[in-house]
Structure formats: C-alpha cells, structure tokens
Amino acid sequence: IPYIESTYAIRAERGSRAIGGLSMGGYGSLYYGTLHPEMFCHVYACSAAVYGAGMTPQPIDFITRAVASGRDRELPGFTIEIGTEDFLFADNERFIKELDRCNIPYEYITRSGAHDWKFWNACSPKIIRKVLTIFE
Numbered sequence: 001i002p003y004i005e006s007t008y009a010i011r012a013e014r015g016s017r018a019i020g021g022l023s024m025g026g027y028g029s030l031y032y033g034t035l036h037p038e039m040f041c042h043v044y045a046c047s048a049a050v051y052g053a054g055m056t057p058q059p060i061d062f063i064t065r066a067v068a069s070g071r072d073r074e075l076p077g078f079t080i081e082i083g084t085e086d087f088l089f090a091d092n093e094r095f096i097k098e099l100d101r102c103n104i105p106y107e108y109i110t111r112s113g114a115h116d117w118k119f120w121n122a123c124s125p126k127i128i129r130k131v132l133t134i135f136e
Helices: 001-006 024-035 059-068 088-100 116-134
Strands: 018-022 040-046 077-083 107-111
Touching: 018 116, 024 040, 024 059, 040 116, 059 088, 077 088, 077 116, 088 107
Parallel strands: 018 040, 040 077, 077 107
Antiparallel strands: none
C-alpha cells in the first residue's frame, strides 16, 4: 500500500481503499479488512475460505470484538459472493449467520457455480463495479 500510494496519483485514505480476493484470497481480504478496518472501506470476498484452518484469530473474531467494544460502525462494508455448488458454501452460510447475529450489514450474493475460474471470472467485473460505487 505505501508503494502504490507514493507512486500513483491516488487518494491515500480509507474511503478510497477496498480489499478483495478469491478463495484463500477471500479469507485474506476478510482477515486484513477486519484486522485493519481503519484502512479499508469495503471487503469483497468471492468463494472465500471464511474460516482459515489453523488461523487464529479468525475474521469473525475481529468482528465480534468490534461489536462487543461498540466499534462495529468502524468495520468496512462486506460483500460475500459464493457459488451454490462451491465446497465452501456451507461455511459461507455459517459466516453470514454470524454477521446477522452481530447485526453487521452485508451484501450476500449466491448463484449457481463452483470453486473455479468460470465462477471467478464472472466475479471480477462485479468487484470493480462495486468499489467504484463505494469510493468517496
């Protein structure tokens, strides 16, 4: 981030930064977006491994801590997109239920698809459109 912000003519502020990823990159985007909510205004996670094996704390842990401390308004926005045939579908459904339990707003997109490039190729333009609509 420091290199990009010092090299290119972009705004170096939270409202102009989003993070996103596919599969384990979706996990990484949720992890870093919730670990550093002061840096990112939105997280877009496609086919996300929402619970990283052996990783603690988990993104949901950062979210529940923010809620418990009254800092939930500081969290970034969330878009979760998953294919209904993806082997991670049940985990994503569980993650969404935990967001509901914490009263965290989100956009949840489910559609036919598996954990593959065919699905992700359709996600990529949506990620770009989403961040263009939320940047300040």
